[in-house]
Amino acid sequence: MRTLGYIFAGLLLGITMFKSEAASWFRIFEMFQFKAFHMYGIIGTAVVLGVIIVQLIKRRHIKSVSGKNIEFQPKNMSIPRYLIGGIIFGLGWGLAGACPGPMFTLVGAGFPSLIIVILFAVIGTFIYGLIKDKLPH
Amino acid sequence: MDYLLQPWPWYVSGAAIALVMTILLLLDKNFGVSGNLRTICSICGAGKKASFFQFDWKSQKWNLWVLVGAIIGGYLAANFMSDNQIPDINPVVIEQLQQDYGFASAGSSYLPAEIFDWENARSLKPFLILAFGGFLVGFGARYAGGCTSGHAISGLSDLQLPSLIAVIGFFLGGLIMVHLLFPLIF
Numbered sequence: 001m002r003t004l005g006y007i008f009a010g011l012l013l014g015i016t017m018f019k020s021e022a023a024s025w026f027r028i029f030e031m032f033q034f035k036a037f038h039m040y041g042i043i044g045t046a047v048v049l050g051v052i053i054v055q056l057i058k059r060r061h062i063k064s065v066s067g068k069n070i071e072f073q074p075k076n077m078s079i080p081r082y083l084i085g086g087i088i089f090g091l092g093w094g095l096a097g098a099c100p101g102p103m104f105t106l107v108g109a110g111f112p113s114l115i116i117v118i119l120f121a122v123i124g125t126f127i128y129g130l131i132k133d134k135l136p137h
Numbered sequence: 138m139d140y141l142l143q144p145w146p147w148y149v150s151g152a153a154i155a156l157v158m159t160i161l162l163l164l165d166k167n168f169g170v171s172g173n174l175r176t177i178c179s180i181c182g183a184g185k186k187a188s189f190f191q192f193d194w195k196s197q198k199w200n201l202w203v204l205v206g207a208i209i210g211g212y213l214a215a216n217f218m219s220d221n222q223i224p225d226i227n228p229v230v231i232e233q234l235q236q237d238y239g240f241a242s243a244g245s246s247y248l249p250a251e252i253f254d255w256e257n258a259r260s261l262k263p264f265l266i267l268a269f270g271g272f273l274v275g276f277g278a279r280y281a282g283g284c285t286s287g288h289a290i291s292g293l294s295d296l297q298l299p300s301l302i303a304v305i306g307f308f309l310g311g312l313i314m315v316h317l318l319f320p321l322i323f
Contacts, residue, residue, distance in 0.1 A: 011209055012160075017210070019141075021247075034224060064163050071273070077298065092277055093307060096212045100174065100286070104208050125178055125279045126186075130187050
């Protein structure tokens with residue numbers, strides 16, 4: 001049953017990424033050119049609603065379907081880790097025009113070239129794991 | 138129904154993303170796609186090379202199901218929920234892409250055919266763009282501890298300062314790529 005829930009969440013994500021055009025290289029380029037509100041509207045709406053939902057969950061102590069408290073793990077503070085890592089991610093986001101969710105969505109949408117992007121994203125993750133201890137965190 | 142077949146407006150799309158996050162929270166999970174890349178490394182045996190990949194990947198199987206859903210979602214959206222959807226991007230951007238960067242497909246395709254069409258993706262320059270872009274996304278997402286879903290959506294929704302720093306990084310990187318490096322690459 002739970003597996004169906006995960007698949008449904010992914011299904012909704014995939015359909016949304018494609019239909020919203022957040023999976024389009026052109027929309028990402030346009031966003032970084034500040035030439036349209038579209039992408040900012042998508043992210044902004046998701047974050048504003050997300051903040052409200054998280055606050056509701058915390059204040060009303062809303063439980064998950066299994067009856068447990070919904071936990072939010074605070075992230076460890078670090079500037080170099082998030083800033084340098086973030087910039088590297090952003091360089092790739094601007095170049096390939098896709099973040100991880102849309103990469104997979106686009107394969108389903110019929111663009112096999114994204115398999116190259118995914119393969120190298122896995123390699124990038126692997127290289128990070130290899131040299132992690134030598135990087136500022 | 139007609140409405141669903143049209144490109145979705147930003148407010149519907151943003152609400153749908155918040156709904157995805159909520160569904161996963163209610164299932165005791167956190168929305169974050171790039172964690173799957175680490176899981177895939179572990180499944181492929183990367184734990185033999187680096188301790189970073191030695192973890193119980195079976196506990197992350199749920200996230201792989203989200204990916205399966207995202208792939209099926211892309212298939213359904215492209216084949217049954219749209220009639221050759223073409224992003225209605227700013228005409229100034231179309232002109233810029235066509236004239237400055239030689240993207241003739243701007244304004245008439247979902248992705249730039251010059252890079253993403255399978256025939257082109259196998260020639261050297263488009264291949265390098267796809268490969269290098271993917272590498273930076275994979276490396277950067279793990280370094281930053283998350284991608285657009287984990288930080289820009291889940292993290293910002295929980296008002297996490299580290300996520301805000303990561304998102305600022307995402308945008309700095311994207312701006313550097315598009316404004317400083319694109320003129321050198323294309």
